[in-house]
Amino acid sequence: MGCSICTVISNKPVAEGLYLMSVEAPGICSTALPGQFVHVRTGDVIDPLLRRPLCINRIDSGNGTLDLLYRVVGRGTAALAGKKPRDPLDVLGPLGNGFTVRGNFRNALVIAGGMGIAPMFFLIDELIRTEKYVTLLWGARTAAELFVSSADFAPGGLTLHTATEDGKAGHAGYVTDLLASILEQLSDAGSARAYTCGPVPMLKTVQKIMSGRGIPVEASLEERMACGIGVCAGCSVNTVQGKKLVCKDGPVMNLMEIVYDE
Amino acid sequence: MGCSICTVISNKPVAEGLYLMSVEAPGICSTALPGQFVHVRTGDVIDPLLRRPLCINRIDSGNGTLDLLYRVVGRGTAALAGKKPRDPLDVLGPLGNGFTVRGNFRNALVIAGGMGIAPMFFLIDELIRTEKYVTLLWGARTAAELFVSSADFAPGGLTLHTATEDGKAGHAGYVTDLLASILEQLSDAGSARAYTCGPVPMLKTVQKIMSGRGIPVEASLEERMACGIGVCAGCSVNTVQGKKLVCKDGPVMNLMEIVYDE
Amino acid sequence: MSDLSLTIGGLVFKNPVITASGTFGYGTEYAPYLDVSRLGGIVTKTITLLPREGNPVPRVAETPAGMLNSIGLANVGVDEFLKRKLPALADLDTRVIVNIAGNTAEEYAAVAAKAGAFGRVDAIEINVSCPNVKQGGLAFGTDPEATYQVVRAVRNETGKVLITKLTPNVTDITEAARAAVEAGSDALSLINTVLGMGIDITTRKPLLARGTGGLSGPAVKPIAIAKVYQAARCVDVPIIGLGGIRQWEDVVEFMLAGASAVQVGTWNFVEPGGAARIVAGLEQYCASRSLARLADLVGTVDIDET
Amino acid sequence: MSDLSLTIGGLVFKNPVITASGTFGYGTEYAPYLDVSRLGGIVTKTITLLPREGNPVPRVAETPAGMLNSIGLANVGVDEFLKRKLPALADLDTRVIVNIAGNTAEEYAAVAAKAGAFGRVDAIEINVSCPNVKQGGLAFGTDPEATYQVVRAVRNETGKVLITKLTPNVTDITEAARAAVEAGSDALSLINTVLGMGIDITTRKPLLARGTGGLSGPAVKPIAIAKVYQAARCVDVPIIGLGGIRQWEDVVEFMLAGASAVQVGTWNFVEPGGAARIVAGLEQYCASRSLARLADLVGTVDIDET
Numbered sequence A, B: 001m002g003c004s005i006c007t008v009i010s011n012k013p014v015a016e017g018l019y020l021m022s023v024e025a026p027g028i029c030s031t032a033l034p035g036q037f038v039h040v041r042t043g044d045v046i047d048p049l050l051r052r053p054l055c056i057n058r059i060d061s062g063n064g065t066l067d068l069l070y071r072v073v074g075r076g077t078a079a080l081a082g083k084k085p086r087d088p089l090d091v092l093g094p095l096g097n098g099f100t101v102r103g104n105f106r107n108a109l110v111i112a113g114g115m116g117i118a119p120m121f122f123l124i125d126e127l128i129r130t131e132k133y134v135t136l137l138w139g140a141r142t143a144a145e146l147f148v149s150s151a152d153f154a155p156g157g158l159t160l161h162t163a164t165e166d167g168k169a170g171h172a173g174y175v176t177d178l179l180a181s182i183l184e185q186l187s188d189a190g191s192a193r194a195y196t197c198g199p200v201p202m203l204k205t206v207q208k209i210m211s212g213r214g215i216p217v218e219a220s221l222e223e224r225m226a227c228g229i230g231v232c233a234g235c236s237v238n239t240v241q242g243k244k245l246v247c248k249d250g251p252v253m254n255l256m257e258i259v260y261d262e
Numbered sequence C, D: 001m002s003d004l005s006l007t008i009g010g011l012v013f014k015n016p017v018i019t020a021s022g023t024f025g026y027g028t029e030y031a032p033y034l035d036v037s038r039l040g041g042i043v044t045k046t047i048t049l050l051p052r053e054g055n056p057v058p059r060v061a062e063t064p065a066g067m068l069n070s071i072g073l074a075n076v077g078v079d080e081f082l083k084r085k086l087p088a089l090a091d092l093d094t095r096v097i098v099n100i101a102g103n104t105a106e107e108y109a110a111v112a113a114k115a116g117a118f119g120r121v122d123a124i125e126i127n128v129s130c131p132n133v134k135q136g137g138l139a140f141g142t143d144p145e146a147t148y149q150v151v152r153a154v155r156n157e158t159g160k161v162l163i164t165k166l167t168p169n170v171t172d173i174t175e176a177a178r179a180a181v182e183a184g185s186d187a188l189s190l191i192n193t194v195l196g197m198g199i200d201i202t203t204r205k206p207l208l209a210r211g212t213g214g215l216s217g218p219a220v221k222p223i224a225i226a227k228v229y230q231a232a233r234c235v236d237v238p239i240i241g242l243g244g245i246r247q248w249e250d251v252v253e254f255m256l257a258g259a260s261a262v263q264v265g266t267w268n269f270v271e272p273g274g275a276a277r278i279v280a281g282l283e284q285y286c287a288s289r290s291l292a293r294l295a296d297l298v299g300t301v302d303i304d305e306t
């Protein structure tokens, strides 16, 4: 956990409006866990003022670089998209807590919708490294956004199911449409864990489908943030244990304990 | 007079903290007069918010480019210094009124201190073109800032006297120290005009030395500006005819009519 | 074509984009940069009974995402304005609003009477941020009772549509809003500038010769939105919202908060012609959403009032 | 070495840089990013009698050069604070100021009494921006009389140095300033956040679930400087200035305007550790100008009062 000026290595669009940035940040890489995020200053300016939270998408610990996968949605991400190799980048992190990777389970079910894929590559790398069987359910708006295939991960461990809203690849519709049947096929549900990230409507659906199955479900949550480190109390989320802070008590939390209002 | 997105051709330091930027702006070049200024947006941002007024330093009408000579003093000029060739630049102008170049006079005395040199190259080019004898009194902080010599102007017309505060070139001290003796040497004071630009203390000194000599003195003035076109009434200056606006009634005004308070 | 029009006191504005007092001169200065007839209306600088030269310089300064000014209501005076400036607006297809001020309620009334006699003047905007000389120089607008007196005095002099321009520098904007409406104002405009100050640490002098001044520009937009929202919920007359507007999205934001129309101020300095571009942006917004009447947006912010 | 120290109510601060309430947690959260003992002092989040979970989300949002918040005074409550959070501050070489609030003057007094019993608490900052439930929910700070009552009640309970934190959302800050001083406040801090609001035009929902909230950050600095300047000229107690500070130059600006010390708020979020860098900047400033006492700057703005 620290704040440092890192260096942009590369920064390229991978689909329309979707960018992948590699950043040299050996300090962060050496301690980061899948599911953690970084808080990035998008420029040396006072407008936009606040840092932007971004998941650690993937890590190359050999080279000490981390990847950020982001969609350009506003001024901050637009400024990020303008960064060039060798530009400095002020990165705070790694922040928050990560997914549970260790443990006595064999099957890992990863459910990602839209930008919810961002933290999952790092997670899948670690799951495969610790010899889990990983099933990734990946939903995206367009086929172009499914820019990574199972061949991009270490061999053997990953089964990929996709869904696109435009129907051009995989299932035509939402990724959660696939979830129930995948769960049926799961050989050993007692020894499974699930991981999810995506828009709130998707998380609600996942919560409903997973409920009562006894499979632990960890979700990476999003909320508006100022500090990113548990100081401002901005990023609160309702849980069965009362309000918690996404940046400090999350972003990874037990999905089954999140209380969504109607 | 218009507002257009121009293109930076080159942008280089000519001395410490002093930059020369060439901008492709054929529309502006075709009508600009020496002494006029442009009002430049330093970036596509809301902070810094306002445009920055800069004199037209020189014009290459063949190529349709204009030069800006500026000192980096704050955020806006720092942003300008960061511009690269081919970057867009939002330029409003040409604005204000210019120096009187035409007319029935032979000798032109140009007195410039510090950044007051900025409008003078364009003026001198025009004076030489209309066959005046030009004497330039140029004061600067350091010898390095005297980055142009009489060889950089059309041949024949320019006599250069310099002064530096560090004493490393020309007279050691202020340029106004030279003024009185130059005036003595002036062969035909009845047919002379003077032009000046520089910090307020210098202008006050020039006003004092020139007073009662019957030589018209035009000064290019500075004041804080918002609009640059006579709308906001921000840039007022006291004259013997009451308050006037530097951006609209100037920046070139009759120095002898300016009222400085004690 | 979607309908961008709106009505204030019976007066139809073809679109909600008006340029703000003190930032658009006497109405024609920006003509080289935009077609003034594209605008819903223009507001003149504040006009006073006698000409004013304004405050000492520096009288403008830059601040984070904003600017300070203390122009001091420099203007040519009402007679000169009506004789030499107003005629130039004759052929413009836009509403002309004359902004007025005075040191006493009587002075306001006198200016209004003169300006109100001209057909080209569509409405009068009362700038209550002027110091009330009778009450020790505190601005009329900071005292609801003084606001009432001034608006009442003007109302008695003219049948023109009246807009009272409120200052944000008060504890409770709804008091001044109610006072203005009770006194006969047909609409309210807000906000005028926010009291602010800056100091140059090298010279130790204030950025404005006068010390304090008025803050405007994008920095104040959240303040303006809050005040518009509060005022719109307490009075029944149309609200003209302003403060920090620079793009059509800001106009929509003000309308959702409760404004029927808006004014563009400081942004004119940054982007001459920007106000016309905002009109174009609103047209496109309506077209792309098949919004028949832009005015349907007014006050439709979706707030959970619990 | 230049002297950066100052004294408030007999309490010596080694330098004028204090971190602001609500932006520095309970004092230790930023320890990984800066040496907290470098700071002149820290102010805790607002502590209330009972724990509070705060308002619904979203409760932070970004604005031009600023931010909005409506955290709703989320905090662990005074008992938990004193038991679990305060002990962690034991070894810090910095002044600890506990910021308190309540819904009634009695609640304020109760929190002050509890906190005042601890030696580690150097001073108490009274946040009068809390709604006064007895008087219909308007903030205490917007009414000089209510401000007086609250400060008086706290003064009666504790001998600690008292700082009253004023809201800028008033017509005349000098009234509240005088009331607080008359009631026994040893110092004033200003400004708290400025009332503001933003609306997301896509969802039509306010940026903050609650609608309006508090604006802070560089955008409000000119407002804060003006208020500090006004307050400093009407009371004789030290002023702690805040609002938009992000660099040592801003500190000097506040001091010239009349502040004896300052607080850094929003900027902590942007640059964790920034407050310590500001201290270093001030040290360098004094050294490079051979300024023996930084405090000599206080109130030395050079204004032509004509």
Ligand SMILES: Cc1cc2nc3c(=O)[nH]c(=O)nc-3n(C[C@H](O)[C@H](O)[C@H](O)COP(=O)(O)OP(=O)(O)OC[C@H]3O[C@@H](n4cnc5c(N)ncnc54)[C@H](O)[C@@H]3O)c2cc1C
Binding pocket: A037, A048, A050, A051, A052, A053, A054, A055, A056, A068, A069, A070, A071, A072, A073, A074, A075, A076, A077, A078, A115, A118, A119, A221, A222, A223, A224, A225, A251, D061, D062
């Ligand atoms: C823990 C966490 C991890 C995230 N990881 C990723 C990621 O890996 N890839 C990615 O593309 N996006 C991610 N997001 C969302 C990302 O932070 C926003 O898209 C981004 O901040 C938008 O900034 P902007 O300036 O482009 O948009 P603007 O709309 O201009 O931003 C305005 C303000 O709103 C905030 N904001 C806007 N959208 C969001 C959002 N969805 N969540 C939180 N704050 C938001 C911004 O941070 C800023 O403060 C993550 C969010 C969180 C909380």
Ligand SMILES: Cc1cc2nc3c(=O)[nH]c(=O)nc-3n(C[C@H](O)[C@H](O)[C@H](O)COP(=O)(O)OP(=O)(O)OC[C@H]3O[C@@H](n4cnc5c(N)ncnc54)[C@H](O)[C@@H]3O)c2cc1C
Binding pocket: B037, B048, B050, B051, B052, B053, B054, B055, B056, B068, B069, B070, B071, B072, B073, B074, B075, B076, B077, B078, B115, B118, B119, B221, B222, B223, B224, B225, B251, C061, C062
């Ligand atoms: C008509 C005119 C012509 C000028 N021509 C030149 C030129 O050719 N070369 C050059 O180097 N400088 C020139 N100046 C001064 C130049 O405008 C300022 O140096 C520049 O605006 C500083 O901007 P900044 O953001 O770097 O400084 P900051 O100090 O950050 O600027 C803050 C604000 O103050 C204003 N400001 C600061 N210094 C001045 C100043 N001296 N005059 C007017 N406004 C100022 C800025 O425009 C801005 O609004 C001219 C000024 C005027 C009025």
Ligand SMILES: Cc1cc2nc3c(=O)[nH]c(=O)nc-3n(C[C@H](O)[C@H](O)[C@H](O)COP(=O)(O)O)c2cc1C
Binding pocket: B226, B232, B234, C020, C021, C022, C023, C045, C046, C069, C071, C073, C099, C127, C165, C191, C192, C193, C215, C216, C217, C218, C220, C242, C243, C244, C245, C263, C264, C265, C266, C267
């Ligand atoms: C330079 C300047 C001069 C102004 N002069 C006046 C004025 O004469 N009368 C008035 O009512 N408002 C005046 N205003 C206030 C604006 O009309 C407007 O209320 C304020 O600037 C907020 O809007 P903005 O943020 O869009 O600029 C002036 C503002 C500026 C920046």
Ligand SMILES: Cc1cc2nc3c(=O)[nH]c(=O)nc-3n(C[C@H](O)[C@H](O)[C@H](O)COP(=O)(O)O)c2cc1C
Binding pocket: A226, A232, A234, D020, D021, D022, D023, D045, D046, D067, D069, D071, D073, D099, D127, D165, D191, D192, D193, D215, D216, D217, D218, D220, D242, D243, D244, D245, D263, D264, D265, D266, D267
């Ligand atoms: C997220 C956030 C939470 C805040 N919480 C409190 C608080 O609990 N009590 C308080 O007195 N002020 C609180 N403030 C106000 C700040 O202490 C400060 O007065 C204000 O933000 C202006 O300073 P700044 O511009 O440096 O942030 C809070 C501000 C922010 C941004």
Ligand code: FES
Binding pocket: A224, A225, A226, A227, A228, A229, A230, A231, A232, A233, A234, A235, A236, A245, A246, A247, A248
């Ligand atoms: S973002 Fe500040 S507490 Fe989470």
Ligand code: FES
Binding pocket: B224, B225, B226, B227, B228, B229, B230, B231, B232, B233, B234, B235, B245, B246, B247, B248
């Ligand atoms: S800068 Fe606006 S009138 Fe001159």
